[in-house]
Amino acid sequence: MKTVFERPQALTEVPMHYCPGCTHGIIHRLVGEAIDSLGILGDTIGVASVGCSVFAYDYFNCDMQQAAHGRAPAVATGIKRVLPEKMVFTYQGDGDLASIGMAEIVHAAARGENITVVFVNNAIYGMTSGQMAPTSLIGQKTATSPRGRTVEEMGYPIKMCELLATLEGPSYLARVSSHDARHVLQAGKAIKKAFEMQQHNKGFAMVEVLSTCNVNWGLSPVNALKWLEENMIPQYPLGVFRDVTAKEGN
Amino acid sequence: MARGEVLVNQELCKECSLCITACPHNVLRIGKSMNTKGYHPVEAFAPERCTGCTLCAVMCPDVVLTVRRKSPERK
Amino acid sequence: MARVLMKGNEALSEAAIRAGLQAFYGYPITPQNEVPGYMAEHLPLRGGVYLQAESEVAAINMVYGAAGAGARVMTSSSSPGISLKQEGISYIAAAQLPCVIVNVVRSGPGLGGIQPSQGDYFQAVKGGGHGDYRLIVLAPGNVQEMADLTTLAFDLADKWRNPVMILSDGILGQMMEPVEFAEDQKPAKVEKPWATTGAQGRKPNVVNTLDIIAEQAEKNLGRLLEKYERIKEEEVRWQEANAEDADVILVGYGTSARVARSAMELARKEGLKVGLFRPITLFPFPEKQLQALAKPDRSFVTVEMSAGQLIEDVRLAVNGMSPVYLSNRLGGMVPTPEDVLSKIRDILEGRGKA
Numbered sequence: 193m194k195t196v197f198e199r200p201q202a203l204t205e206v207p208m209h210y211c212p213g214c215t216h217g218i219i220h221r222l223v224g225e226a227i228d229s230l231g232i233l234g235d236t237i238g239v240a241s242v243g244c245s246v247f248a249y250d251y252f253n254c255d256m257q258q259a260a261h262g263r264a265p266a267v268a269t270g271i272k273r274v275l276p277e278k279m280v281f282t283y284q285g286d287g288d289l290a291s292i293g294m295a296e297i298v299h300a301a302a303r304g305e306n307i308t309v310v311f312v313n314n315a316i317y318g319m320t321s322g323q324m325a326p327t328s329l330i331g332q333k334t335a336t337s338p339r340g341r342t343v344e345e346m347g348y349p350i351k352m353c354e355l356l357a358t359l360e361g362p363s364y365l366a367r368v369s370s371h372d373a374r375h376v377l378q379a380g381k382a383i384k385k386a387f388e389m390q391q392h393n394k395g396f397a398m399v400e401v402l403s404t405c406n407v408n409w410g411l412s413p414v415n416a417l418k419w420l421e422e423n424m425i426p427q428y429p430l431g432v433f434r435d436v437t438a439k440e441g442n
Numbered sequence: 443m444a445r446g447e448v449l450v451n452q453e454l455c456k457e458c459s460l461c462i463t464a465c466p467h468n469v470l471r472i473g474k475s476m477n478t479k480g481y482h483p484v485e486a487f488a489p490e491r492c493t494g495c496t497l498c499a500v501m502c503p504d505v506v507l508t509v510r511r512k513s514p515e516r517k
Numbered sequence: 518m519a520r521v522l523m524k525g526n527e528a529l530s531e532a533a534i535r536a537g538l539q540a541f542y543g544y545p546i547t548p549q550n551e552v553p554g555y556m557a558e559h560l561p562l563r564g565g566v567y568l569q570a571e572s573e574v575a576a577i578n579m580v581y582g583a584a585g586a587g588a589r590v591m592t593s594s595s596s597p598g599i600s601l602k603q604e605g606i607s608y609i610a611a612a613q614l615p616c617v618i619v620n621v622v623r624s625g626p627g628l629g630g631i632q633p634s635q636g637d638y639f640q641a642v643k644g645g646g647h648g649d650y651r652l653i654v655l656a657p658g659n660v661q662e663m664a665d666l667t668t669l670a671f672d673l674a675d676k677w678r679n680p681v682m683i684l685s686d687g688i689l690g691q692m693m694e695p696v697e698f699a700e701d702q703k704p705a706k707v708e709k710p711w712a713t714t715g716a717q718g719r720k721p722n723v724v725n726t727l728d729i730i731a732e733q734a735e736k737n738l739g740r741l742l743e744k745y746e747r748i749k750e751e752e753v754r755w756q757e758a759n760a761e762d763a764d765v766i767l768v769g770y771g772t773s774a775r776v777a778r779s780a781m782e783l784a785r786k787e788g789l790k791v792g793l794f795r796p797i798t799l800f801p802f803p804e805k806q807l808q809a810l811a812k813p814d815r816s817f818v819t820v821e822m823s824a825g826q827l828i829e830d831v832r833l834a835v836n837g838m839s840p841v842y843l844s845n846r847l848g849g850m851v852p853t854p855e856d857v858l859s860k861i862r863d864i865l866e867g868r869g870k871a
Binding site for chain 1: 539540542566568570571572574575576578579580581582583584585586587588590604605608612713714715716717718721722723724725726727
């Protein structure tokens with residue numbers, strides 16, 4: 193027998209604190225696998241954000257910085273500009289990236305900052321116990337939209353890939369999902385590609401991964417995957433929104 | 443004789459069941475034992491059916507599973 | 518290098534580049550625009566990174582990232598911009614990262630005005646952002662010091678792994694004076710084994726400020742506070758003149774100290790026994806040095822461009838041994854030596870109100 197699946201080197205042995213069934217853990221592993229497969233562990237500096245993934249610095253087996261809420265792209269910029277040969281990535285949730293950190297992500301993207309952004313969109317604030325996020329769906333009930341998000345009161349969910357695709361800076365923008373194994377494998381490829389973009393100095397690359405928050409959604413882990421597929425994907429269509437290497441025949 | 447084998451890191455498992463639904467061959471189920479966090483780790487109750495396809499591990503959020511296979515079909 | 522005539526903001530910038538500055542992240546605001554202007558012009562040509570951030574918030578967080586990655590890094594701004602940076606400054610202090618922050622202070626509160634002020638004294642020396650932390654705060658009093666204290670700021674930042682603020686104002690930033698730079702200055706080579714430079718052949722480094730286990734957090738904070746105590750022991754800098762026989766000692770820093778010195782000279786010409794005490798480090802504050810000068814038949818006057826901020830630290834230092842008076846102007850107005858002299862006369866003639 194040959195080992196065909198094991199823990200990537202780029203993840204530490206520290207047990208993750210995420211709730212049972214939370215797909216953050218899957219996305220962490222995909223990032224770890226990408227780092228392993230590119231052989232860049234000793235050259236990578238990760239930036240953890242604020243939200244459920246606040247402890248990411250404990251889970252990635254590379255140098256890490258913990259950023260203030262929403263500021264990960266600025267922190268990553270600060271690192272990348274003084275260490276341009278190193279690989280720098282941020283790992284951010286929807287509240288961090290699409291709400292409080294909107295300015296930082298938009299400008300990092302506009303500058304074509306040569307960093308990799310892993311954006312985990314689960315349409316809710318998990319860590320603070322289930323408040324409405326900028327990506328919460330219309331009608332979605334949360335702790336702060338108890339009767340469901342309405343357009344009249346709270347406006348529309350933000351589609352980050354589409355928004356950043358209006359800029360010339362990004363080299364790669366993709367939205368993937370974590371709701372089944374096939375999509376997880378696709379997500380892994382997209383994340384690896386986002387690191388390769390940085391490796392080849394193509395500039396800003398972001399992968400938006402649709403993720404679950406079964407606890408705050410009030411669903412079982414398995415039903416949360418189904419909810420994601422049936423409700424989030426229609427609002428957040430999967431696909432590649434920018435790939436500057438597509439023209440080069442990759 | 444099974445073509446594949448799933449190894450469970452009992453302490454990491456949180457009993458979320460995502461691996462069970464991901465398995466196309468109905469190899470896994472929630473076990474009876476309890477780990478120190480109070481979860482019942484998943485177990486391969488029908489190991490002979492395992493093909494080593496890794497889909498369980500792909501869907502596991504806690505990197506609980508290691509998969510071994512006789513002759514790799516892919517990867 | 519021979520003496521050259523330079524603006525204060527330019528002297529500061531040149532000194533920073535000579536100190537081995539690797540990156541400058543800033544955002545435009547008056548009256549500090551000569552600093553990013555000089556950096557944009559010179560730093561990239563001398564091997565460093567200049568980047569105009571999208572906001573002061575982003576700029577200070579870029580500083581956090583670069584400092585965490587081991588670079589000599591700085592930012593500059595002016596009062597409203599420094600308020601925006603407070604989040605990042607608190608994080609930098611908590612993570613014990615070395616960096617230099619320049620505040621060319623203008624009048625506040627709110628948008629205030631663009632004229633010189635010292636209204637950010639409390640913000641600079643008492644922490645400024647959330648949590649128990651201190652900056653090392655340096656107050657240059659002339660253009661030469663704008664350069665020299667910048668060099669010192671980088672060395673202190675690295676020595677103590679602490680953010681250092683240079684508290685300046687529009688007058689010091691804009692005024693031109695001769696300044697001299699050392700011919701053979703080599704940036705200090707500092708080992709930073711804690712920096713996130715890629716974990717090549719070592720365990721990963723983590724730059725972090727999250728500390729959620731109370732027992733541990735208290736211990737860590739204790740270590741931080743111990744560091745501040747050592748800084749208080751080792752890094753106090755000040756200057757005094759004519760203090761020995763003085764009936765009145767003027768206390769001021771930066772631009773106010775220049776006014777106070779002129780007032781002292783006018784007073785001495787009139788035969789009034791007036792001295793000067795000029796803190797150069799505002800944190801650590803020269804508390805013991807002031808205390809040593811305190812006695813019942815001697816008065817202190819703080820000369821400020823703030824509404825009685827410095828006076829609180831002077832009162833704490835003299836601890837009731839001497840009366841302490843305030844001579845100040847606000848809103849971007851600068852006190853004149855005559856204003857201060859008239860205050861001195863009031864005090865000596867028993868008309869002062871402490």
